[in-house]
Amino acid sequence: MSSLIEEAKRRAAYRAVDQHITYHVRLVGIGSGSTIGYVVERLLQRGKEANARIVFIPTSFQSRQLIVDNGLTLGDVDQYPELDVTIDGADEVDENLNAIKGGGGCHLREKVVAEAAKKFIIIADYRKNAKTLGEKWKQGIPIEVVPFTYTRVIKELKDLGCENPTLRMANAKAGPVITDNGNFLIDAHFGLVNSPGELLRKIKLLTGVVEVGLFVDVADVVYFGNEDGSVSEKKR
Numbered sequence: 001m002s003s004l005i006e007e008a009k010r011r012a013a014y015r016a017v018d019q020h021i022t023y024h025v026r027l028v029g030i031g032s033g034s035t036i037g038y039v040v041e042r043l044l045q046r047g048k049e050a051n052a053r054i055v056f057i058p059t060s061f062q063s064r065q066l067i068v069d070n071g072l073t074l075g076d077v078d079q080y081p082e083l084d085v086t087i088d089g090a091d092e093v094d095e096n097l098n099a100i101k102g103g104g105g106c107h108l109r110e111k112v113v114a115e116a117a118k119k120f121i122i123i124a125d126y127r128k129n130a131k132t133l134g135e136k137w138k139q140g141i142p143i144e145v146v147p148f149t150y151t152r153v154i155k156e157l158k159d160l161g162c163e164n165p166t167l168r169m170a171n172a173k174a175g176p177v178i179t180d181n182g183n184f185l186i187d188a189h190f191g192l193v194n195s196p197g198e199l200l201r202k203i204k205l206l207t208g209v210v211e212v213g214l215f216v217d218v219a220d221v222v223y224f225g226n227e228d229g230s231v232s233e234k235k236r
C-alpha cells in the first residue's frame, strides 16, 4: 500500500480522535479494517491516563485483538448498548454520508456498534470519497447470510437486478469465507446505487440475510484524508 494512502488514513483517524474522543467520553466503539489501526495509534499517543477512563467496544475479532493487544479496556455491546462515539472505516461513502461497509466481512457487528453510538464517525482515505455508492467501490455490496440459504439468496438477488452475486471465497483456506458469526458472505453488484435506503430494505427482507453492508443515515461525520495531506470533513 502506498505511503500516500497510509498517510491519508492516518490523518483522518487522528482528526477523528482529536475531535471526538473528548474528556467526557466514556464508551467508544472501535471499528474494523486497516484505517482503524491509526485510531488506536493516536489513542496510545495520548497516554495511559487519558484512556483509563474509557471502555472500548469491538466490532470484530480483529478489533477485539487491537483493543486487548494495546492494553485498552475491553467491553462488549451486550454490556453497553448505548455508546458515546463509534469510529470506523468504510469501503465507500457517498455525498449523503451513506456508506458501503463489509469489505472485511464485519458489517453485522459494525452496524450494531455504529447504531448504538450517539455519534458515528467514519474515517477513510480519498479513494473512498464518492458522489454515489458503486462509483468507486467495484467489489459489490457485502451481504452476510445464513450458510444454508446462500443459493436461495443469490437467486433472489438476481431477481432484484443484481449483476453477479458471488459467494466470497477464502484465500488461505479452501471454501468460503466464514464470518465472525459463522455465516457466509455474498458480494452483490448493483452498479450505481442511487437509492441506497430502498435497496437496503429490499435486500434485508430476503429470507436468510443477516445483515447488509449498506449503512444508510447512520454516519454523523466523515473524515477523508486527502492526497495533498489535508483532511476534509463531511457532516450530516
Ligand SMILES: O=C(CO)[C@H](O)[C@H](O)COP(=O)(O)O
Residues within 6 Å of the ligand: 031, 032, 033, 034, 035, 036, 088, 089, 090, 091, 100, 101, 102, 103, 104, 105, 106, 107, 110
Ligand atoms: O467495513 C469494514 C470491515 O468490514 C472496514 O471498515 C472497511 O472494509 C474499510 O477497511 P480499511 O480501513 O482497511 O480500508
